[in-house]
Amino acid sequence: MAASSGLHTKGKRIAPVLAGYSAIPIKFSKKSQSHHFLYVKEHRVREELDPTRPQDRTLFILNVPPYCTKKCLSALFSRHCAIESVELQEKPGPEEKVEIARAQSKFFSLKTVPGFRVAYIVFKSQEGAQTIKSLKPREPLVISTKTCPTKTGIKKWISDYATTLVNPGELQMEVDAFMQNHDKRIAEEEKKAEEEEGVPDEEGWVKVTRKGRRPGIPRTEAANLRTLEREKKKRARKELLNFYAWQHRESKREHIAQLRKKFEEDKQKIALMRAQRKFRPY
Template identity: 40%
Template sequence: MDRPDKVLGFKVVVLKFSKESKTGHQLLWKQHSVRTHSDAKPVNRTLFVVNVPPYCDKRALTHLFSQYGKVRQVHLHKRPTSAPAMRPRYPHFSRPTPVLGFKAAYVVFTQTSALKKVLALPAGTELTLSTEERPVLTGIRKWQRQYNAGFVKRDRLAEEVKKVMRDYDAKKERERTAGQQEPDSEGWVTVISDKKKKPHLEKVDEVKKKKGSKKKKQQQLVNFYSFQQRQAKMNHLAELRKKFEEDKKRIAQMRNSRKFRPY
């Protein structure tokens, strides 16, 4: 059965894992096109690839397309999207969830000519992913590399810790200065919200009301830890047992004090 040259506007090419592979995997690609301009995925330099197999990571795709021109960036997504891949602000404290399974890739070239070379390839072209010069690790060697990459150098980790603390101190300083501002003639002060990250005007009474409600919630927060909850339950059961014994004694006294005894 002949393979189709194009599917819904995508050119179909064959990706073999290595030269020894007897069968190949079908990749579908076309030029990336969106209505709005994106600095992360420029239309004139970005190749949109779908049906990317699980063993293709950023490094493998970079090596695969580098033969046509310098690759600036590779974005991997679970589903097609015009947004860039999310990058954590603190890479060693909040690592993003890796994209597993089949995925979509956006290969961004440095030059427009590289994209034109890829698009000019005839349908059915066979590409080899793993070569002797640039092998794609699998099995135990792949897990060894991922394990070794999990170790962070001390100086890099120390620099990131300093960055986290600087951001925390800056946040607390903004909160402190926001509470010390003098209201204007109409009773307004500038407040910086943590969610909006932009200064905006609020009434002084509203600012005090928010701070008061926040402080009240913090004061009402009791039995936060699990051992405190267990202790509170044990104390409640002990009080119930004590009250039950007192009720039993009171009922017994009431029975003994009754004057009318028909039995």
């Protein structure tokens, strides 16, 4: 989606007609000589499909420039009527679902999508949406003002770099808070599962959870050794044998250890057979 060039008549720029949309001219700052248009229309989607965006109080906006943030849009239209919420998305559609912890996080938030975007603005009253839809300013609305400046150039690069620097203390606090909430949620789910277990529902079915299963039989030492041997063989098949010098040395060392182990086992067998008078070398 890109900014449209528009038409010129007697030095004035006329917005290209887009069926169903109203055009609102905007420019970056008062010094800017060029401008482009935002295309606005009422958001018409059934409330059960999009409950967070009421039809009579929500406007859908196309052609939002990359430098225009939520704060800028709010400041731009709140001069005319009160705003409840502003959302910026890469493309039209339902609200982009982001995990609550991640959305509120200072360190794990999603990256800003570059390029032109779309916006959904929810007003506090029905009159607000109608006012903006019928808005026809004589001069383009200014995005970057003294009260709400938009950073560009070196200032923006410095700001973006500063956001990449992480404070270890703040990060640790956020991680600890997240883990506490996670443990609390897991404990609540386990408690709920225990309460529901064994209680039949309306149709007579009984819910069985993992805790209701029969406890497994502990492994013997021989079973553990066999499992370790299988994992070792499986790992050895994936590796390049004797590819490196240290692998060659280790394979020799293991071979010698196996021979010594076999020798000791044979000595014990021979001693046992002698004690039982079963050893006949010839």
